[in-house]
Amino acid sequence: MKLELTCEQIKYKDEFNKFVNEIIIPEAAQIDRKQYLPREIIKELTIRGYLGLMIDEKYGGKGADAITIGLLNEELGRGCTTVRNLITVHGMVALAIQKWASEELKNKWLPKLASGECIGAFGLSEPEIGSNAQGIKSTVIDDKNHYVLNGSKKWITMAQIADVFLVFAKYDGKPTAFLVERDTQGFNITPIIDMLGARGSMVGELNFCNCKILKSNIVGSIGTGLSHVALSSLDYGRYTIAWGSVGLGQACINDSIVYASKREQFGNALKDNQLIQKMITEMVVNVKAARQLCYKSGYLRQNCDPESIMETWVAKYFASKMINQVASNALQIHGANGCCSDYPIERYFRDARINEIIEGTSQMHEILIANNAMRGLR
Incomplete structure (x- = not known):
């Protein structure tokens, strides 16, 4: 499978990156501290059409493909898990309505969800x-x-x-x-x-x-509430969480490299310590591996391949476990500073832990992935 971004997807990726750098990251610590998502942030998401990214154009959304949706969630995960959570649950509701509801409900709610007039x-x-x-x-x-x-x-x-x-x-x-x-x-x-x-x-x-x-x-x-509606909604949720975990992992890498380059121990930069290099290497490789699993899941989703469901389970399982190890390494590199809110690492560390619980615990993933593998041997 050849995993390449289209020109449009690359354009979106650059747009998402700029948005997160300029709008989300400067507010992320305050969102965490105040335990509140400002309406101004929701308005910024609305202006750019991100709340309707997953909704069909005929209902006022952008009708974006799975990879583009994934790229948005990766960048939001890099900036603020809370904002990524909004996009996840809002999208779960919107897609459930779009796929399973009557035309009356679609026409009533999807334009409002796409425009940000209503949150799901x-x-x-x-x-x-x-x-x-x-x-x-x-x-x-x-x-x-x-x-x-x-x-x-x-x-x-x-x-x-x-x-x-x-x-x-x-x-x-x-x-x-x-x-x-x-x-x-x-x-x-x-x-x-x-x-x-x-x-x-x-x-x-x-x-x-x-x-x-x-x-x-x-x-x-x-x-059909669980077998159809919830199943498809949770599948979308797992997909976005997997991508969000990749973004959070990238944030851990970026901050760790900056810190290790500036911090000195025993007269040498921390980045020159081989044990630190080993941790950063493992972080980089694991984030890259999780990203590739997300890409594979996304391409299968776009092609309506039935294997996309299990590949999404795999991507979410690996990415959510990966980010906990990556965040742990990032905190270790920062030492005591990593335990202090003066640095975002302690927030990354706390946010990472949530991803192994929501939209299916890691243990539930292990049962389903293992059972699927064993069925293939019969």
Whole structure:
């Protein structure tokens, strides 16, 4: 497989790089410290069309290809994991609507999501339910012209600022997806603060008490919530997280090289120490390897190859584990300074850890990747 960027993709990559350098990086530490994503940042994303990058042009988006989407997430990952998280969950909701919703819902929500008028959030995890999505306890019952929703969701990224939520609940025991608007009566949001990493992601807990949901707000059909809607959304989420991990790894490399070049120990620059060189070598090689896995996944996605799903699992698994080792090496190179907020390394280190948990833990990836490999031997 020949992995080369087109002229348009190269142009986008340069644009994304400049945007992150000029707009995102200067604000990243404040976003982490204040645990808040400023509306000004969302506005900047909106102006450039990045919130609609994954949405079809007929709905006001840019209809970008998978590689271009990946390149944006790599650059945002390099600049600020929180901003990359926004693009991830917003895109998960938008693509679920685009693929599975009625034309009425598409026409209502996709232009608003593409323009940034509305922000989307993905509501699957619950207080007692994480990896075992089949075990969700939230329920909906039929009430003439409405569905009535009860239950709760937890660890929902952008919950504090989202306008529309893709929520999964069981109807007669069958997992089903619904759109729930923020101002729905009986719907309350509780902020969750002081997370380990990605602290500006505006995480929250959703609580539904007899919420009336229009029947037209169903996404997909009864019983397809996990098998179709969530599956495709999470596939996109894993893809963007893999790319974001690559970007975060590149940030670790860049900062480590600058630091090692300036810092002296025993009369010599840190960069001349062979043990430091070994760590930087391993960082560079692992980031490059993860990037190539992301490229492969992206090209398969663009060609609608069914193998893209497993290749995305592989890319996310490797990239999310890779970034934890790379961030650890970067912190080690910085020494005590790496543990201090005066340097971004401590933020990178905290953000890295989140990537092995969201959109499927590393352990769940290991089970699925191994089972897929063993099926191939039968």
